[in-house]
Amino acid sequence: MAPNKWLTKEDFAKVIDVNLLGLIDVTLHMLPLVKKASGRVVNVSSVTGRIASVGGGYCPSKYGVEAFSDSLRRELHPFGVQVSIIEPGAFSTALVKPLIEDVQKAWNQTSSDTKEYYGQPYFEKYKRCSGEVVIGFWSWDFRLESRSLDSEESELR
Numbered sequence: 001m002a003p004n005k006w007l008t009k010e011d012f013a014k015v016i017d018v019n020l021l022g023l024i025d026v027t028l029h030m031l032p033l034v035k036k037a038s039g040r041v042v043n044v045s046s047v048t049g050r051i052a053s054v055g056g057g058y059c060p061s062k063y064g065v066e067a068f069s070d071s072l073r074r075e076l077h078p079f080g081v082q083v084s085i086i087e088p089g090a091f092s093t094a095l096v097k098p099l100i101e102d103v104q105k106a107w108n109q110t111s112s113d114t115k116e117y118y119g120q121p122y123f124e125k126y127k128r129c130s131g132e133v134v135i136g137f138w139s140w141d142f143r144l145e146s147r148s149l150d151s152e153e154s155e156l157r
Helices: 009-036 058-079 099-109 112-118 120-137 142-150
Strands: 040-044 082-086
Touching (some): 009 058, 040 058, 058 082, 099 120, 112 120
Parallel strands (some): 040 082
């Protein structure tokens, strides 16, 4: 996760391959069994599947999960198959801790023209703010997530 201009197509592809195409692949392979059982598909997206907050492949991959799940929901409804999406908010996991390293790596790989355009002060501020987001904004209390999933308002029915 970094400003889009600092990233390569491969940076986007790595994330989209796992978060979106991997989910689609597994779902498509399981559909015959789910359909036969009139089961349920539950996909994990993110709040960033609705509001993009950072550059890179993460937000587009989660938007894709939302779109795939919505189309699948309409497609499978006549067969009694329910499709649900879980959209966790900002919970800090092992995936967000390397954020500052990712920002540094993206800056290191970008062209000198891009570095000149953005400038060192922008990079330093972006890096600092990224660290503050991870440390100050993201919740480390995973009980909040489980409470919201267990509440009556959040039942997947």
